[in-house]
Amino acid sequence: MPRARAIPAADRLTSSPLGDDLSFLLARANAMSVAEVNAALAEHGLKVRAFAVLAIVADDVRPSQRELADFLRLDPSQIVVLVDDLERRGLVERLPDPDDRRAKVVVATPAGERLAADARAAARAADDRTYAALTPAAREHLTGLLRRIAIDDVG
Template sequence: MSAPLPEIRGLPSWLLGRAAARGRALVTEALAAEGLKMWHHVVLSAVFDLGPVAQAELGRGIGLDPKDLVGVLNDLQAGGWVVRAPDPKDRRKNAVSITEEGGRLLKRCERAARTANDALMAPLAAAEREQFMELLIRISGTDG
Protein backbone atom coordinates (compact mmCIF):
# COMPACT_ATOMS: atom_id res chain seq x y z
CA MET A 1 0.00 0.00 0.00
CA SER A 2 1.31 3.45 -0.90
CA ALA A 3 1.65 6.32 1.55
CA PRO A 4 -1.53 8.39 1.98
CA LEU A 5 -1.86 11.94 0.67
CA PRO A 6 0.31 11.61 -2.45
CA GLU A 7 -0.84 14.99 -3.81
CA ILE A 8 -0.02 16.83 -0.59
CA ARG A 9 3.26 14.97 -0.07
CA GLY A 10 4.37 16.14 -3.52
CA LEU A 11 4.00 19.84 -2.68
CA PRO A 12 7.20 21.81 -2.08
CA SER A 13 5.56 23.48 0.92
CA TRP A 14 4.87 20.08 2.50
CA LEU A 15 8.41 18.87 1.92
CA LEU A 16 9.95 22.12 3.20
CA GLY A 17 7.77 21.89 6.30
CA ARG A 18 8.90 18.31 6.93
CA ALA A 19 12.56 19.26 6.43
CA ALA A 20 12.14 22.27 8.72
CA ALA A 21 10.51 20.13 11.41
CA ARG A 22 13.39 17.63 11.21
CA GLY A 23 15.95 20.45 11.40
CA ARG A 24 14.17 22.04 14.37
CA ALA A 25 14.07 18.69 16.17
CA LEU A 26 17.80 18.12 15.61
CA VAL A 27 18.74 21.62 16.79
CA THR A 28 16.32 21.48 19.73
CA GLU A 29 17.91 18.23 20.90
CA ALA A 30 21.43 19.65 20.49
CA LEU A 31 20.56 22.81 22.44
CA ALA A 32 18.82 20.82 25.17
CA ALA A 33 22.15 19.10 25.83
CA GLU A 34 23.45 22.60 26.73
CA GLY A 35 20.37 23.32 28.85
CA LEU A 36 18.80 25.78 26.42
CA LYS A 37 15.72 26.04 24.26
CA MET A 38 15.63 27.47 20.75
CA TRP A 39 14.49 30.97 21.83
CA HIS A 40 17.20 31.08 24.49
CA HIS A 41 19.77 30.50 21.77
CA VAL A 42 18.21 33.11 19.47
CA VAL A 43 18.11 35.75 22.21
CA LEU A 44 21.62 34.97 23.44
CA SER A 45 22.96 35.21 19.89
CA ALA A 46 21.14 38.51 19.27
CA VAL A 47 22.43 39.98 22.53
CA PHE A 48 25.95 38.97 21.52
CA ASP A 49 25.53 40.64 18.11
CA LEU A 50 23.71 43.78 19.30
CA GLY A 51 24.58 44.22 22.97
CA PRO A 52 24.31 46.15 24.99
CA VAL A 53 20.86 46.47 23.48
CA ALA A 54 17.61 47.95 24.78
CA GLN A 55 15.21 45.18 25.70
CA ALA A 56 12.45 46.60 23.45
CA GLU A 57 14.84 46.89 20.49
CA LEU A 58 15.99 43.30 21.08
CA GLY A 59 12.42 42.02 20.97
CA ARG A 60 11.64 43.92 17.78
CA GLY A 61 14.88 42.74 16.17
CA ILE A 62 14.11 39.07 16.64
CA GLY A 63 10.32 39.29 16.36
CA LEU A 64 9.57 38.04 19.86
CA ASP A 65 6.60 39.31 21.85
CA PRO A 66 7.77 41.48 24.79
CA LYS A 67 6.08 39.20 27.38
CA ASP A 68 7.81 36.15 25.94
CA LEU A 69 11.12 38.00 25.76
CA VAL A 70 10.94 38.82 29.47
CA GLY A 71 10.58 35.12 30.30
CA VAL A 72 13.52 34.15 28.11
CA LEU A 73 15.67 36.95 29.55
CA ASN A 74 14.71 35.91 33.09
CA ASP A 75 15.94 32.39 32.32
CA LEU A 76 19.17 33.65 30.73
CA GLN A 77 19.83 36.06 33.60
CA ALA A 78 19.15 33.34 36.20
CA GLY A 79 21.76 31.21 34.42
CA GLY A 80 24.27 34.04 34.59
CA TRP A 81 24.43 34.35 30.78
CA VAL A 82 23.05 37.88 30.38
CA VAL A 83 22.70 40.96 32.57
CA ARG A 84 20.12 43.72 32.43
CA ALA A 85 21.09 47.19 33.55
CA PRO A 86 19.70 50.68 32.99
CA ASP A 87 20.34 51.75 29.39
CA PRO A 88 22.98 54.50 29.38
CA LYS A 89 21.08 56.22 26.52
CA ASP A 90 17.75 56.15 28.37
CA ARG A 91 17.82 55.18 32.06
CA ARG A 92 14.08 54.36 31.97
CA LYS A 93 14.88 51.34 29.78
CA ASN A 94 16.89 48.19 30.36
CA ALA A 95 19.91 47.32 28.24
CA VAL A 96 20.84 43.67 27.92
CA SER A 97 24.45 42.47 27.68
CA ILE A 98 25.99 39.02 27.44
CA THR A 99 28.30 37.82 30.21
CA GLU A 100 31.59 35.99 29.71
CA GLU A 101 29.90 32.73 30.69
CA GLY A 102 27.08 33.56 28.25
CA GLY A 103 29.66 34.01 25.49
CA ARG A 104 31.18 30.60 26.27
CA LEU A 105 27.71 29.01 26.28
CA LEU A 106 26.87 30.68 22.98
CA LYS A 107 30.02 29.23 21.37
CA ARG A 108 29.05 25.74 22.57
CA CYS A 109 25.49 26.23 21.28
CA GLU A 110 26.72 27.46 17.91
CA ARG A 111 28.89 24.34 17.57
CA ALA A 112 25.96 22.13 18.60
CA ALA A 113 23.62 23.84 16.12
CA ARG A 114 26.19 23.50 13.30
CA THR A 115 26.60 19.80 14.09
CA ALA A 116 22.81 19.34 14.07
CA ASN A 117 22.55 21.15 10.74
CA ASP A 118 25.37 19.03 9.32
CA ALA A 119 23.32 15.96 10.28
CA LEU A 120 20.29 17.46 8.54
CA MET A 121 22.27 18.09 5.36
CA ALA A 122 24.27 14.83 5.50
CA PRO A 123 22.36 13.18 2.61
CA LEU A 124 23.60 15.95 0.27
CA ALA A 125 27.02 16.28 -1.34
CA ALA A 126 28.93 19.51 -0.63
CA ALA A 127 27.94 21.09 -3.97
CA GLU A 128 24.31 20.10 -3.40
CA ARG A 129 24.38 21.69 0.07
CA GLU A 130 25.65 24.95 -1.37
CA GLN A 131 23.04 24.92 -4.14
CA PHE A 132 20.28 23.99 -1.68
CA MET A 133 21.20 26.91 0.57
CA GLU A 134 21.19 29.32 -2.38
CA LEU A 135 17.77 28.06 -3.44
CA LEU A 136 16.37 28.31 0.09
CA ILE A 137 17.59 31.90 0.34
CA ARG A 138 15.92 32.75 -2.97
CA ILE A 139 12.55 31.22 -2.13
CA SER A 140 12.54 32.47 1.47
CA GLY A 141 12.80 36.08 0.30
CA THR A 142 15.75 36.76 2.60
CA ASP A 143 19.33 37.65 1.88
CA GLY A 144 20.69 34.91 4.12
Protein backbone atom coordinates in the same frame (compact mmCIF):
# COMPACT_ATOMS: atom_id res chain seq x y z
CA MET B 1 -5.36 -14.57 -4.30
CA PRO B 2 -2.34 -12.65 -3.02
CA ARG B 3 -3.15 -9.45 -1.27
CA ALA B 4 -1.82 -6.23 -2.83
CA ARG B 5 0.92 -4.57 -0.83
CA ALA B 6 -0.13 -1.36 0.81
CA ILE B 7 1.68 1.82 -0.17
CA PRO B 8 3.63 3.10 2.84
CA ALA B 9 2.03 6.09 4.53
CA ALA B 10 5.10 8.29 3.93
CA ASP B 11 4.85 7.70 0.18
CA ARG B 12 1.09 8.31 0.12
CA LEU B 13 1.40 11.51 2.13
CA THR B 14 4.40 12.77 0.15
CA SER B 15 2.43 12.43 -3.07
CA SER B 16 -0.42 14.55 -1.65
CA PRO B 17 -0.73 18.20 -2.74
CA LEU B 18 1.26 19.26 0.32
CA GLY B 19 4.29 17.44 -1.07
CA ASP B 20 4.76 20.39 -3.43
CA ASP B 21 3.51 23.20 -1.18
CA LEU B 22 6.37 25.61 -0.39
CA SER B 23 4.95 26.84 2.92
CA PHE B 24 4.34 23.29 4.12
CA LEU B 25 7.81 22.15 3.05
CA LEU B 26 9.43 25.11 4.83
CA ALA B 27 7.39 24.43 7.97
CA ARG B 28 8.23 20.71 7.89
CA ALA B 29 11.94 21.36 7.28
CA ASN B 30 11.90 23.87 10.14
CA ALA B 31 10.21 21.40 12.49
CA MET B 32 12.77 18.74 11.62
CA SER B 33 15.65 21.18 12.07
CA VAL B 34 14.33 22.55 15.37
CA ALA B 35 13.88 19.04 16.77
CA GLU B 36 17.45 18.09 15.85
CA VAL B 37 18.92 21.31 17.24
CA ASN B 38 16.84 21.11 20.44
CA ALA B 39 18.19 17.59 21.02
CA ALA B 40 21.75 18.85 20.54
CA LEU B 41 21.19 21.88 22.79
CA ALA B 42 19.64 19.84 25.61
CA GLU B 43 23.07 18.98 27.05
CA HIS B 44 23.63 22.74 27.37
CA GLY B 45 20.28 23.36 29.08
CA LEU B 46 18.96 25.32 26.10
CA LYS B 47 16.30 25.13 23.43
CA VAL B 48 16.29 26.90 20.08
CA ARG B 49 14.56 30.08 21.26
CA ALA B 50 16.78 30.61 24.30
CA PHE B 51 19.82 29.74 22.19
CA ALA B 52 18.78 32.34 19.59
CA VAL B 53 18.61 35.04 22.25
CA LEU B 54 21.91 33.99 23.80
CA ALA B 55 23.69 33.72 20.43
CA ILE B 56 22.58 37.22 19.44
CA VAL B 57 23.57 38.89 22.69
CA ALA B 58 26.87 36.98 22.89
CA ASP B 59 27.78 38.63 19.59
CA ASP B 60 27.83 42.00 21.43
CA VAL B 61 25.11 43.67 19.35
CA ARG B 62 23.41 44.90 22.55
CA PRO B 63 19.77 44.58 21.45
CA SER B 64 16.80 45.73 23.46
CA GLN B 65 14.15 43.17 24.32
CA ARG B 66 11.86 44.84 21.77
CA GLU B 67 14.51 44.43 19.06
CA LEU B 68 14.92 40.77 19.98
CA ALA B 69 11.16 40.24 19.80
CA ASP B 70 10.93 41.93 16.40
CA PHE B 71 13.91 40.09 14.92
CA LEU B 72 12.96 36.66 16.27
CA ARG B 73 9.28 37.22 15.46
CA LEU B 74 8.24 36.40 19.02
CA ASP B 75 5.77 38.13 21.29
CA PRO B 76 7.59 40.53 23.64
CA SER B 77 6.24 38.57 26.62
CA GLN B 78 8.03 35.46 25.31
CA ILE B 79 11.30 37.41 25.13
CA VAL B 80 10.83 38.58 28.73
CA VAL B 81 10.47 34.96 29.88
CA LEU B 82 13.53 33.85 27.87
CA VAL B 83 15.71 36.74 29.10
CA ASP B 84 14.49 36.27 32.69
CA ASP B 85 15.52 32.61 32.56
CA LEU B 86 18.91 33.35 31.00
CA GLU B 87 19.47 36.13 33.55
CA ARG B 88 18.56 33.80 36.46
CA ARG B 89 21.16 31.37 35.14
CA GLY B 90 23.81 34.12 35.09
CA LEU B 91 24.15 34.02 31.31
CA VAL B 92 22.85 37.50 30.42
CA GLU B 93 22.19 40.80 32.09
CA ARG B 94 20.10 43.83 31.32
CA LEU B 95 22.01 47.11 31.17
CA PRO B 96 20.87 50.69 30.58
CA ASP B 97 20.72 51.63 26.90
CA PRO B 98 23.12 54.53 26.39
CA ASP B 99 20.85 55.85 23.60
CA ASP B 100 17.58 55.65 25.56
CA ARG B 101 17.67 55.88 29.34
CA ARG B 102 14.18 54.35 29.56
CA ALA B 103 15.28 51.17 27.80
CA LYS B 104 17.56 48.27 28.66
CA VAL B 105 19.84 46.29 26.39
CA VAL B 106 20.60 42.61 26.86
CA VAL B 107 24.24 41.50 27.00
CA ALA B 108 25.90 38.17 27.63
CA THR B 109 27.99 37.59 30.72
CA PRO B 110 31.33 35.80 30.35
CA ALA B 111 29.55 32.55 31.30
CA GLY B 112 26.91 33.29 28.66
CA GLU B 113 29.57 33.89 26.02
CA ARG B 114 31.22 30.53 26.82
CA LEU B 115 27.89 28.68 26.75
CA ALA B 116 26.89 30.40 23.50
CA ALA B 117 30.12 29.24 21.84
CA ASP B 118 29.65 25.65 23.03
CA ALA B 119 25.97 25.64 22.07
CA ARG B 120 26.75 27.16 18.66
CA ALA B 121 29.10 24.24 17.93
CA ALA B 122 26.40 21.75 18.97
CA ALA B 123 23.81 23.53 16.81
CA ARG B 124 26.14 23.52 13.80
CA ALA B 125 26.73 19.79 14.21
CA ALA B 126 22.95 19.26 14.35
CA ASP B 127 22.53 21.37 11.21
CA ASP B 128 25.19 19.27 9.48
CA ARG B 129 23.13 16.16 10.25
CA THR B 130 19.84 17.74 9.20
CA TYR B 131 21.15 19.09 5.91
CA ALA B 132 23.50 16.22 5.07
CA ALA B 133 21.56 15.47 1.88
CA LEU B 134 22.57 18.88 0.47
CA THR B 135 25.90 19.60 -1.16
CA PRO B 136 27.80 22.54 0.35
CA ALA B 137 26.86 24.61 -2.72
CA ALA B 138 23.16 23.70 -2.39
CA ARG B 139 23.23 24.49 1.32
CA GLU B 140 24.83 27.88 0.64
CA HIS B 141 22.23 28.56 -2.06
CA LEU B 142 19.37 27.60 0.25
CA THR B 143 20.79 29.82 2.98
CA GLY B 144 20.92 32.73 0.55
CA LEU B 145 17.34 32.19 -0.58
CA LEU B 146 16.03 31.95 2.97
CA ARG B 147 18.03 35.02 3.96
CA ARG B 148 16.33 36.97 1.15
CA ILE B 149 12.92 35.94 2.44
CA ALA B 150 13.51 36.08 6.18
CA ILE B 151 15.97 38.95 6.60
CA ASP B 152 16.85 41.03 3.54
CA ASP B 153 13.30 41.84 2.47
CA VAL B 154 12.18 42.81 5.97
CA GLY B 155 11.32 46.45 6.02
